[in-house]
Amino acid sequence: MFSIFKATKDLVMKIDSFIDLVSESVLHFEEGLKLYIAGKEAEFNERLDIIRRVEARADDLRRDIEAQLYVQTLIPESRGDVLELLEDMDDIIDFSKSIMFDFCVEKPVIPAELHDRFIRLAATAVDSTQALVQSTRSFFYDVNTVKDHLHKVKFFENESDHISEKAKRELFALDIDLSRKLHLKTFIVSIDAVSDTAEDISNRLSIATMKRIV
Amino acid sequence: MSVLFFLSSGLFLGWSHGANNAGNVFGTAIGSKMVKFRTAAVIAGIFMILGSAISGAGASQTLGRLGSVNEIAGAFMVALAAAVSLLMMTRFNIPVSTSQTIVGSIIGWNFFSGSLTDYESLMKIVSSWLVAPLASAVLAVALYIFFRFLLTRFKIHLLQLDMYTRIGLIAVGAFGSYSLGANNIANVMGVFVPVAPFRPIDIIAGILTSRDQLFILGGMAMAAGVLTYSYKVMKTVGQSIIPLTPITALVAVLSSSTVLFLFSSQDLELLLASHGLPSIPLVPVSSSQAVVGAIIGIGLFQGGREMNFKLLGKIASGWVTAPVMACIISFVSLFIIQNVFSQPVYRDVKYSITSAAAQKLHDEGITFSTMDNLVELEFRNAAEFKYALKRYAPELESGTIMRVIRLSQIHPFTVNDSIVSFEIGQNVFSEGQVMALHTLNGKKYRHVWQFADDLASAGDEWKTKPDIPANRPHNNYIRIRIDYLAGKFSGMR
Numbered sequence: 183m184f185s186i187f188k189a190t191k192d193l194v195m196k197i198d199s200f201i202d203l204v205s206e207s208v209l210h211f212e213e214g215l216k217l218y219i220a221g222k223e224a225e226f227n228e229r230l231d232i233i234r235r236v237e238a239r240a241d242d243l244r245r246d247i248e249a250q251l252y253v254q255t256l257i258p259e260s261r262g263d264v265l266e267l268l269e270d271m272d273d274i275i276d277f278s279k280s281i282m283f284d285f286c287v288e289k290p291v292i293p294a295e296l297h298d299r300f301i302r303l304a305a306t307a308v309d310s311t312q313a314l315v316q317s318t319r320s321f322f323y324d325v326n327t328v329k330d331h332l333h334k335v336k337f338f339e340n341e342s343d344h345i346s347e348k349a350k351r352e353l354f355a356l357d358i359d360l361s362r363k364l365h366l367k368t369f370i371v372s373i374d375a376v377s378d379t380a381e382d383i384s385n386r387l388s389i390a391t392m393k394r395i396v
Numbered sequence: 397m398s399v400l401f402f403l404s405s406g407l408f409l410g411w412s413h414g415a416n417n418a419g420n421v422f423g424t425a426i427g428s429k430m431v432k433f434r435t436a437a438v439i440a441g442i443f444m445i446l447g448s449a450i451s452g453a454g455a456s457q458t459l460g461r462l463g464s465v466n467e468i469a470g471a472f473m474v475a476l477a478a479a480v481s482l483l484m485m486t487r488f489n490i491p492v493s494t495s496q497t498i499v500g501s502i503i504g505w506n507f508f509s510g511s512l513t514d515y516e517s518l519m520k521i522v523s524s525w526l527v528a529p530l531a532s533a534v535l536a537v538a539l540y541i542f543f544r545f546l547l548t549r550f551k552i553h554l555l556q557l558d559m560y561t562r563i564g565l566i567a568v569g570a571f572g573s574y575s576l577g578a579n580n581i582a583n584v585m586g587v588f589v590p591v592a593p594f595r596p597i598d599i600i601a602g603i604l605t606s607r608d609q610l611f612i613l614g615g616m617a618m619a620a621g622v623l624t625y626s627y628k629v630m631k632t633v634g635q636s637i638i639p640l641t642p643i644t645a646l647v648a649v650l651s652s653s654t655v656l657f658l659f660s661s662q663d664l665e666l667l668l669a670s671h672g673l674p675s676i677p678l679v680p681v682s683s684s685q686a687v688v689g690a691i692i693g694i695g696l697f698q699g700g701r702e703m704n705f706k707l708l709g710k711i712a713s714g715w716v717t718a719p720v721m722a723c724i725i726s727f728v729s730l731f732i733i734q735n736v737f738s739q740p741v742y743r744d745v746k747y748s749i750t751s752a753a754a755q756k757l758h759d760e761g762i763t764f765s766t767m768d769n770l771v772e773l774e775f776r777n778a779a780e781f782k783y784a785l786k787r788y789a790p791e792l793e794s795g796t797i798m799r800v801i802r803l804s805q806i807h808p809f810t811v812n813d814s815i816v817s818f819e820i821g822q823n824v825f826s827e828g829q830v831m832a833l834h835t836l837n838g839k840k841y842r843h844v845w846q847f848a849d850d851l852a853s854a855g856d857e858w859k860t861k862p863d864i865p866a867n868r869p870h871n872n873y874i875r876i877r878i879d880y881l882a883g884k885f886s887g888m889r
Contacts, residue, residue: 186559
């Protein structure tokens with residue numbers, strides 16, 4: 183009997199840690215982007231290393247959690263939803279890392295006029311992900327409050343669309359090469375996609391929540 | 397060997413009961429994969445045996461009052477008729493239970509043997525069929541609201557909730573199996589109680605009377621049913637009733653098990669009665685209908701959408717059709733087994749207002765003008781005697797008539813304590829009881845109550861106490877032993 187309590191507590195801690203890692207990864211992503219724009223390349227690379235380690239730990243944790251849920255046939259009713267949710271959340275970490283990696287490899291030169299837009303776009307991506315993280319925690323701890331956070335995800339996703347649209351307009355109004363414009367556009371689209379991913383996940387979470395409400 | 401053959405219909409009834417009803421207790425847990433089948437089956441088996449052995453007596457007494465089958469071949473047929481009607485009703489997809497068919501079957505025997513049906517017990521049983529699903533529905537709604545409050549008040553992690561629900565389903569399943577054993581062993585083995593040929597056994601923890609042995613055997617038959625044949629039923633119950641979340645499943649099983657427990661707990665009856673509260677009749681009720689009642693209760697509370705009102709109609713029709721069908725099958729098969737296979741299916745119980753009975757009636761203040769015409773007249777059975785009483789003394793109330801009938805029952809025997817030397821050796825009787833019995837050695841009796849009166853005056857340990865609920869266990873203890881002795885001395889056991 184004692185081992186059941188211990189195993190459950192252990193698994194709860196693992197899921198909590200996994201959600202913490204998702205939250206941390208986007209914060210590192212935001213900080214990394216600020217450092218890149220400030221031209222601090224060495225510190226930016228340190229952040230990239232950190233986010234790589236976070237990704238590896240999150241992968242290990244997720245695999246562990248999945249195995250435990252299957253082997254011990256836990257939460258039969260919501261297992262499918264939980265596994266899908268964890269995989270989707272993992273995608274956010276992967277996505278943040280891959281954007282930072284692209285910055286590292288492609289080294290886009292961001293015109294000073296767009297610095298603010300890029301930083302705000304990243305901050306909104308962080309906000310939408312944090313709202314998603316909160317709703318995910320609620321899904322596990324207090325399913326009745328999930329919707330209190332879900333609407334924020336939608337709000338920040340709209341906000342992000344808005345900022346990215348402005349950024350694109352300003353970018354294409356600049357007097358620089360078209361090739362450079364197109365190159366920078368891919369980065370705007372990528373950062374905006376973080377919020378889109380968060381919104382997609384929130385939609386699925388909303389359905390899973392409805393199933394769980396007694 | 398022949399004893400085992402005659403018991404086989406009861407064991408078969410127990411087996412099919414176990415196989416069919418364990419699904420009501422563990423079906424949802426198995427269907428939702430929250431509990432493994434093997435775990436569920438072992439727990440259900442153990443707790444069914446415990447329930448029938450420890451708390452089975454209450455409900456079986458009410459069933460015993462409905463009609464006391466007094467030949468083992470009759471008991472065999474009554475149990476078989478109940479099992480067959482159960483099977484037929486299940487074929488028509490009508491959810492009835494052993495409770496309904498066994499009642500019809502016993503009434504069939506009463507008709508066939510000319511015994512009287514105790515309408516007071518019958519009304520008690522029939523009204524409880526209605527009350528049980530209703531009570532279960534009300535309780536389920538209350539528990540549902542309570543659990544919902546708990547879940548919003550205390551923030552429990554999904555995984556911890558899953559663990560608590562699993563533990564809850566197992567605990568409630570064990571409780572449900574216990575209640576199922578306690579409440580329904582009466583259906584399975586009740587009819588064999590008066591005819592069981594087992595001798596009492598002295599074990600370290602106390603005396604195992606023949607009824608205890610019978611109930612343990614019945615409990616084992618139920619457990620065998622669970623282990624060998626309940627898997628499919630559990631799967632079906634878990635998936636075919638409206639989809640339940642694990643929490644609603646827990647609520648449904650908890651409320652139906654509690655209702656079953658309330659209808660079989662002698663301790664609770666005592667507790668309620670000692671506080672001057674109305675007690676719950678101890679009668680066998682249907683676990684299937686209690687579960688369906690609980691689910692319907694929750695369904696209605698949630699808004700009543702997707703409610704299967706046809707199912708409700710079917711259940712209500714089962715209350716009538718199942719007993720009637722069992723009654724007919726029982727009557728016809730008793731006729732066949734008596735006339736084709738020449739097996740005695742009932743023992744004639746004669747009635748006569750002997751001079752002793754007339755004196756006793758007079759002492760109790762029961763007199764009627766035409767009593768002299770009936771004194772020492774012998775009647776072949778209770779129905780005939782009742783008819784005569786109604787004709788000669790129309791002024792008598794039905795309660796008084798029942799008392800006259802009870803006091804006039806003829807049961808001739810001679811006290812011979814060497815016949816029960818085995819039981820005395822097994823310490824079934826106390827020292828004082830044995831001494832009192834010894835003083836009556838060689839005495840002849842025509843009525844059991846005369847014997848009981850003489851025993852009470854020969855030794856204090858045979859005295860019954862005033863008939864209040866708190867004294868019932870003691871009075872039952874005395875009554876069972878006196879009936880056992882009378883049966884032994886007259887060669888019926």
